Amino acid sequence: MNLRAIAAIYRYEMDRTRRTILQSVVAPVISTALYFVVFGAAIGGHMGAVGGVPYGAFIVPGLMMMSLLTQSISNASFGIYFPRFVGTFYEQLSAPISVVEIVTAYVGAAATKSVMLGLIILATAALFTPLSVQHPFWMLGFLVLTAVTFSLFGFAIGIWADNFEKLQLMPMLVVTPLAFLGGSFYSIDMLPPFWRSVSLFNPVVYLISGFRWSFFGTSDVNIVVSLAMTLGFMVACLAIIGWMFRTGYRLKA
Amino acid sequence: MSTILSISDLSKTYDGGFTALHPLNLDIARGEIFALLGPNGAGKTTLISIICGLVNASTGRVSVDGHDSITGFRKARAQIGLVPQELATESFETVWATVSFSRGLFGKPPNPALIEKILRDLSLWDKKDNRILTLSGGMKRRVMIAKALSHEPRILFLDEPTAGVDVDLRRDMWRLVRRLKDAGVTIILTTHYIEEAEEMADRIGVINRGRLMLVEEKDALMRNLGRKQVTVTLASQLGALPARLAERGVRLGDDGRALTWIYEPARVRAGMPGLLADIAAEGLTVADIDTRRSSLEDIFVDLVKGAQ
Ligand SMILES: Nc1ncnc2c1ncn2[C@@H]1O[C@H](COP(=O)(O)OP(=O)(O)OP(=O)(O)O)[C@@H](O)[C@H]1O
Ligand SMILES: [Mg+2]
Numbered sequence: 303m304n305l306r307a308i309a310a311i312y313r314y315e316m317d318r319t320r321r322t323i324l325q326s327v328v329a330p331v332i333s334t335a336l337y338f339v340v341f342g343a344a345i346g347g348h349m350g351a352v353g354g355v356p357y358g359a360f361i362v363p364g365l366m367m368m369s370l371l372t373q374s375i376s377n378a379s380f381g382i383y384f385p386r387f388v389g390t391f392y393e394q395l396s397a398p399i400s401v402v403e404i405v406t407a408y409v410g411a412a413a414t415k416s417v418m419l420g421l422i423i424l425a426t427a428a429l430f431t432p433l434s435v436q437h438p439f440w441m442l443g444f445l446v447l448t449a450v451t452f453s454l455f456g457f458a459i460g461i462w463a464d465n466f467e468k469l470q471l472m473p474m475l476v477v478t479p480l481a482f483l484g485g486s487f488y489s490i491d492m493l494p495p496f497w498r499s500v501s502l503f504n505p506v507v508y509l510i511s512g513f514r515w516s517f518f519g520t521s522d523v524n525i526v527v528s529l530a531m532t533l534g535f536m537v538a539c540l541a542i543i544g545w546m547f548r549t550g551y552r553l554k555a
Numbered sequence: 556m557s558t559i560l561s562i563s564d565l566s567k568t569y570d571g572g573f574t575a576l577h578p579l580n581l582d583i584a585r586g587e588i589f590a591l592l593g594p595n596g597a598g599k600t601t602l603i604s605i606i607c608g609l610v611n612a613s614t615g616r617v618s619v620d621g622h623d624s625i626t627g628f629r630k631a632r633a634q635i636g637l638v639p640q641e642l643a644t645e646s647f648e649t650v651w652a653t654v655s656f657s658r659g660l661f662g663k664p665p666n667p668a669l670i671e672k673i674l675r676d677l678s679l680w681d682k683k684d685n686r687i688l689t690l691s692g693g694m695k696r697r698v699m700i701a702k703a704l705s706h707e708p709r710i711l712f713l714d715e716p717t718a719g720v721d722v723d724l725r726r727d728m729w730r731l732v733r734r735l736k737d738a739g740v741t742i743i744l745t746t747h748y749i750e751e752a753e754e755m756a757d758r759i760g761v762i763n764r765g766r767l768m769l770v771e772e773k774d775a776l777m778r779n780l781g782r783k784q785v786t787v788t789l790a791s792q793l794g795a796l797p798a799r800l801a802e803r804g805v806r807l808g809d810d811g812r813a814l815t816w817i818y819e820p821a822r823v824r825a826g827m828p829g830l831l832a833d834i835a836a837e838g839l840t841v842a843d844i845d846t847r848r849s850s851l852e853d854i855f856v857d858l859v860k861g862a863q
């Protein structure tokens with residue numbers, strides 16, 4: 303195991319975050335605050351409690367998840383895409399490091415950022431609405447698992463993308479809509495039966511639902527199913543990345 | 556000769572179907588400076604990229620000090636430093652940070668004293684805290700060299716290290732390469748400047764259209780293929796070339812005064828003295844004599860032209 307290489311890449315990626323603190327941290331916090339003002343304070347005031355949870359608090363897990371998904375993907379995809387784009391990735395390819403080490407370093411750094419961001423959003427949210435977390439251990443567990451899984455997904459996108467548009471495409475076209483329709487702002491129990499069934503095909507529903515359970519002890523779907531879905535997606539991403547490095551897909555001619 | 560790098564049957568056909576490298580065999584000796592010469596598109600970068608792990612080979616294998624470059628990639632790559640042809644650097648990192656990063660990437664423990672020495676050797680020390688984007692192109696190239704040296708490679712690949720580099724830096728680079736060689740580092744460089752190969756290399760390989768045309772000790776190459784050209788300027792104009800001289804292959808210049816003769820010192824018995832005797836026998840008076848050894852450049856051009 304080339305631990306020094308992992309440390310070098312990890313440190314480099316974290317330095318990059320420090321340099322771009324504005325777009326990495328401040329921007330998502332501001333946008334979350336805006337969601338709270340609009341949905342929590344303005345609209346939420348007219349909404350009843352959902353499953354016994356006040357609406358302002360109800361949207362917190364969903365909002366955290368939404369940021370976690372988009373930020374994990376964009377952090378990880380950019381982290382690997384950029385050195386490929388400017389040509390400095392030759393060094394990583396020529397270095398005595400294995401795929402596992404490269405992925406650990408890049409995905410670890412991206413996931414670290416996302417988890418930190420999630421916690422910052424949680425702290426921001428606590429300023430707007432009273433909150434308590436029933437299962438803090440599980441909450442952290444879901445946070446880390448989701449951050450790692452979607453950082454892996456982002457990493458794969460960063461290898462797949464051969465231009466900046468494609469880099470944006472997946473998060474914008476797929477992830478944001480799925481996150482929006484994943485029950486961030488509502489319980490899928492509120493939907494008519496047909497749409498409820500459709501929603502069950504949206505993987506984000508399981509993420510948000512499980513995460514919400516760790517806060518309030520209630521959820522739309524079984525927590526075990528939530529975990530299984532997330533783990534399944536993680537394994538799929540790992541398999542794709544493994545294949546990409548084995549064949550040199552878009553990494554080596 | 557102890558071999559540090561062994562390339563066998565290595566070939567590359569790119570995805571589009573273009574064969575950039577035909578099966579190629581080459582052994583590099585420990586501690587030598589090997590210059591790879593060839594025109595644009597010959598396959599030099601492709602060959603280096605395969606050895607360093609940037610490009611997948613289509614066939615064949617590479618062994619670095621006994622370690623297969625695929626199955627033993629860790630041990631193989633740990634010994635290799637690469638300075639690629641294209642300038643590619645970070646922008647916002649400092650020189651110090653990016654060079655230290657490279658050392659970590661290759662699994663070496665931090666060694667600030669060594670990095671200081673490398674930066675000083677490359678005249679980058681006063682720029683160590685500058686962000687890379689504030690450096691000039693030549694300085695960025697030095698940064699790339701510093702990165703490659705930061706992990707103390709035993710084999711160094713320099714892919715056109717002196718392209719777009721001023722005379723001073725080129726001299727610096729040559730000095731550095733010699734110092735590295737003295738320290739036992741094996742160096743493989745590609746260049747378009749034949750003088751560079753002539754000046755530095757122990758052995759020279761000429762590659763053209765993906766085929767290694769020739770690999771030879773530089774000195775032997777110069778001796779065997781190197782020819783001399785002598786130009787004899789006569790005191791007075793000559794109407795026609797005397798038969799005796801024409802038989803030798805001497806040519807008469809348009810001005811009627813310059814006789815040129817190209818000869819291969821190893822093969823021609825009489826050589827210069829014979830020519831001068833012939834000229835004297837014709838009763839001609841010599842005003843000036845100029846001899847020139849053909850350079851590697853002439854050899855190279857002949858080889859590449861000959862193949863077309
Ligand atoms: N990724 C690629 N896909 C397809 N063809 C490629 C690729 N890279 C290089 N080639 C082709 O392979 C041939 C050899 O290229 P290579 O870069 O190895 O040449 P070179 O000898 O380094 O040339 P130069 O002196 O210009 O650097 C060229 O014809 C080039 O167009
Ligand atoms: Mg080249």
